[in-house]
Amino acid sequence: MSILVLAEHHDGALAGATAHVVAAAQQIGGDIDVLVAGENVAAIAEAAAKLDGVSKVRVADNAAYAHLLAEPTAALLAELAGDYSHVLAAASTTGKNVLPRVAALKDVAQISEIIAVESPDTFKRPIYAGNAIATVQSEDALKVITVRSTGFDAVAEGGSAAIEAVDFVADNAQSTFLKEELAQSDRPELGAAKVVISGGRGMGNGENFKLLDGIADKLGAAIGASRAAVDAGFVPNDMQVGQTGKIVAPELYIAVGISGAIQHLAGMKDSKVIVAINKDEEAPIFQVADYGLVADLFQALPELEQRL
Amino acid sequence: MKVFVAVKRVIDYNVKIRVKPDHSDVDLTSVKMAMNPFCEIAVEEAVRLKEKGVATEIVAVTIGPKAAQEQLRTALALGADRAIHVETDERVESLGAAKALAKLVEEEQPGLVILGKQAIDTDNNQTGQMLAALTGLPQGTFASAVDVDGEKVQVTREVDGGLQTVELTLPAIVTTDLRLNEPRYAKLPDIMKAKKKPLDVKTPADLGVSVGSRVKLVKVEPPAERQGGVKVGSVDELVDKLKNEAKVIS
Numbered sequence: 001m002s003i004l005v006l007a008e009h010h011d012g013a014l015a016g017a018t019a020h021v022v023a024a025a026q027q028i029g030g031d032i033d034v035l036v037a038g039e040n041v042a043a044i045a046e047a048a049a050k051l052d053g054v055s056k057v058r059v060a061d062n063a064a065y066a067h068l069l070a071e072p073t074a075a076l077l078a079e080l081a082g083d084y085s086h087v088l089a090a091a092s093t094t095g096k097n098v099l100p101r102v103a104a105l106k107d108v109a110q111i112s113e114i115i116a117v118e119s120p121d122t123f124k125r126p127i128y129a130g131n132a133i134a135t136v137q138s139e140d141a142l143k144v145i146t147v148r149s150t151g152f153d154a155v156a157e158g159g160s161a162a163i164e165a166v167d168f169v170a171d172n173a174q175s176t177f178l179k180e181e182l183a184q185s186d187r188p189e190l191g192a193a194k195v196v197i198s199g200g201r202g203m204g205n206g207e208n209f210k211l212l213d214g215i216a217d218k219l220g221a222a223i224g225a226s227r228a229a230v231d232a233g234f235v236p237n238d239m240q241v242g243q244t245g246k247i248v249a250p251e252l253y254i255a256v257g258i259s260g261a262i263q264h265l266a267g268m269k270d271s272k273v274i275v276a277i278n279k280d281e282e283a284p285i286f287q288v289a290d291y292g293l294v295a296d297l298f299q300a301l302p303e304l305e306q307r308l
Numbered sequence: 309m310k311v312f313v314a315v316k317r318v319i320d321y322n323v324k325i326r327v328k329p330d331h332s333d334v335d336l337t338s339v340k341m342a343m344n345p346f347c348e349i350a351v352e353e354a355v356r357l358k359e360k361g362v363a364t365e366i367v368a369v370t371i372g373p374k375a376a377q378e379q380l381r382t383a384l385a386l387g388a389d390r391a392i393h394v395e396t397d398e399r400v401e402s403l404g405a406a407k408a409l410a411k412l413v414e415e416e417q418p419g420l421v422i423l424g425k426q427a428i429d430t431d432n433n434q435t436g437q438m439l440a441a442l443t444g445l446p447q448g449t450f451a452s453a454v455d456v457d458g459e460k461v462q463v464t465r466e467v468d469g470g471l472q473t474v475e476l477t478l479p480a481i482v483t484t485d486l487r488l489n490e491p492r493y494a495k496l497p498d499i500m501k502a503k504k505k506p507l508d509v510k511t512p513a514d515l516g517v518s519v520g521s522r523v524k525l526v527k528v529e530p531p532a533e534r535q536g537g538v539k540v541g542s543v544d545e546l547v548d549k550l551k552n553e554a555k556v557i558s
Binding site (some may be wrong): 010056067069071074091092093094096097098099100101102103104105107108109110111112113126127128129130131132133134135136137138139140152173174175176178179180181182183185189191195219227231237238242243244246251252267269272273274281286287288289290291292293294295300303304307308 | 319324325327334337401402403406428429430431432433434435436437439440441442445446447449450452462465466467468469470471472473474475476477480485488494521522523524525526527528529530531534536538539540542543544546547549550554556557
């Protein structure tokens with residue numbers, strides 16, 4: 001078996017998710033190649049070559065792959081897929097955009113967001129917003145799979161894989177990148193943070209999210225939000241933790257003013273330790289919290305910041 | 309411009325699901341079914357395009373059992389002009405659905421196809437992208453804004469970390485994210501009128517495609533239950549537990 005992993009990268013750096021996808025590839029077994037596609041990606045390729053378990057890094061460095069638009073990136077992967085039994089990518093918005101297109105170009109099914117590898121053709125994945133776990137078996141010769149990063153521990157860095165260029169350049173007259181508006185933050189990325197503190201509708205308004213800042217600073221935490229808080233317009237969408245937002249599994253998750261709707265729980269219930277602060281002691285969030293504090297968050301948060 | 313909108317019949321999003329005792333699947337007997345929420349957003353976007361004079365005709369399409377015609381009638385009540393039902397009792401996954409849709413796109417040549425980004429049953433998030441591949445069309449997935457401008461469409465996409473805007477040549481495939489719009493409710497007179505709108509029934513064989521899945525569902529289990537822990541009485545006690553018991557802060 002041989003596996004091709006599409007590297008995830010942002011702002012000229014290899015994204016942490018890639019090391020988790022390589023870990024999933026190791027569980028499948030076989031040679032693991034990483035494809036780094038993009039424009040000016042030499043440094044990213046070198047970072048990928050250091051990941052344990054990687055045999056070879058293939059680099060498609062061309063303006064055609066800037067921003068990893070689906071049309072050229074899928075064409076590139078479909079071109080290379082013939083050499084492999086499995087094509088893997090993170091279940092990020094990039095992976096989810098590109099991989100189904102690759103699968104259809106190769107006339108095979110795609111398996112989304114696996115959380116465990118049972119065998120080279122059998123995987124576990126959440127369905128119904130994580131309310132059931134399906135075990136699925138692919139009958140296709142080529143398996144095209146997206147990997148939920150929180151399901152696999154990242155591989156370490158200590159390797160020195162060979163790096164080789166890929167010459168194939170995809171034609172694309174159909175789609176053009178216009179612009180990107182990314183949230184600017186000095187805090188860790190939600191998906192990679194060891195501590196996450198999230199606010200819900202109980203925060204009352206966007207201004208009150210500042211109450212989380214001091215605590216996040218002290219804990220080195222990322223700040224998230226429930227869908228209710230996003231829909232109420234308190235904070236932008238990219239802060240959303242849940243089935244329809246980011247899936248996180250930090251060491252410590254602190255849910256503040258969050259009732260614990262199923263859709264939110266699906267995004268954080270694999271966290272190691274969960275703390276809930278809510279004034280409603282009947283809130284479902286307490287059923288999954290390791291430590292629950294029934295309190296008014298407007299009193300508890302300043303006190304917590306002071307005690308830390 | 310003709311707009312296609314694909315809809316899927318799924319379990320109502322408010323229903324708590326149960327896994328069958330034999331772990332063969334989720335139990336859907338006598339469970340309330342509804343249109344997939346992301347598909348409702350797709351229908352709404354198509355209707356708004358028609359209200360703006362961009363779309364001239366809206367065709368709602370579904371692939372599934374006979375009962376899925378209920379969801380087509382809902383789409384018709386919301387403003388679709390006609391509907392196509394590709395009827396099958398097979399377990400259809402994304403590739404099969406995309407193949408049937410691709411045939412219909414080839415026959416009908418819509419300028420835009422709008423689909424939900426994912427269905428809340430299988431959570432696959434694949435059909436739109438696969439349809440784009442099979443038809444050779446560009447794709448704008450996870451859309452939070454769609455602006456048709458002559459021969460092109462600008463799609464603002466919800467990506468990790470923020471928003472990305474791409475421009476696609478038409479025809480194109482768009483999949484909807486949550487914040488694209490807030491779907492309206494169907495009004496009673498429109499529900500009555502929808503019963504008289506045309507609804508064509510075809511089979512996968514009529515389209516010359518096979519919609520069966522090549523992914524075998526081996527088993528379905530309930531997720532591991534997380535045990536609730538303890539209630540703490542104060543912030544001090546909480547900080548103490550986190551430091552000394554859970555050891556997650558120092």
